Amino acid sequence: xxxxxxxxxxxxxxxxxxxxxxxxxxxxxxxxxxxxxxxxxxxxxxxxxxxxxxxxxxxxxxxxxxxxxxxxxxxxxxxxxxxxxxxxxxxxxxxxxxxxxxxxxxxxxxxxxxxxxxxxxxxxxxxxxxxxxxxxxxxxxxxxxxxxxxxxxxxx
Numbered sequence: 001x002x003x004x005x006x007x008x009x010x011x012x013x014x015x016x017x018x019x020x021x022x023x024x025x026x027x028x029x030x031x032x033x034x035x036x037x038x039x040x041x042x043x044x045x046x047x048x049x050x051x052x053x054x055x056x057x058x059x060x061x062x063x064x065x066x067x068x069x070x071x072x073x074x075x076x077x078x079x080x081x082x083x084x085x086x087x088x089x090x091x092x093x094x095x096x097x098x099x100x101x102x103x104x105x106x107x108x109x110x111x112x113x114x115x116x117x118x119x120x121x122x123x124x125x126x127x128x129x130x131x132x133x134x135x136x137x138x139x140x141x142x143x144x145x146x147x148x149x150x151x152x153x154x155x156x
Contacts (some may be wrong), residue, residue: 005022010050021061022148022156025135028058028109034120037052049120053079059108059120061135066104067128068141069122070098077116079108090118100125105133 028096029052035126038048053059062082073095079131081088081096081104090096090108110116130139130146138153139146149155 002080004042008037008038009038010035013037013050019060020146022137025061025117025132025137028059031057032059044124046121046123047135050075051118051120053077053108053110053116053118055110056114056115057067057110061132061137062103062105062107063130063132063139064098064103064105065100065122066131067100067125068122069100071123072121073119075117075119077110077114079116079118080111082107082109103131103133105131 001055002034016034016036017030018032019026021029033052035050035052037046037050038046041048044080051059057077072090074092076092079090084104089094096106098104108118124141126141126143129140132138136150137148140146140152
């Protein structure tokens with residue numbers, strides 16, 4: 001039996017570029033880089049990503065979750081949090097939390113001229129749905145991944 005070290009170098013962790021959104025909604029997130037630290041550590045109950053937003057990049061389309069809590073912690077740079085209440089500038093050391101079931105769409109935008117990084121933590125609750133108030137999209141968490149459809153459930 002081999003023992004795997006729990007230590008993770010974020011630069012070698014699995015990464016995802018862009019989003020899994022349908023093409024008509026993917027543009028603002030196309031340069032987003034997510035380093036999947038939770039997956040690299042073998043975590044199954046919750047995910048942790050070190051996410052980098054280059055200038056002008058969005059974290060996601062504005063959304064909220066039915067069953068998943070989300071939490072972000074700004075590591076580097078400045079990012080703008082957009083919610084139903086408006087915009088808030090977040091700087092290193094600041095954090096924000098988004099409770100499950102609260103229909104307050106949120107996302108982050110890097111409006112600066114430098115890259116920004118933040119830690120993103122979310123659970124992996126079965127049956128979660130993501131709702132997107134600004135676009136005709138919803139997402140369902142099925143078999144460990146989100147599947148995007150139109151609000152009426154028809155596929156893209």
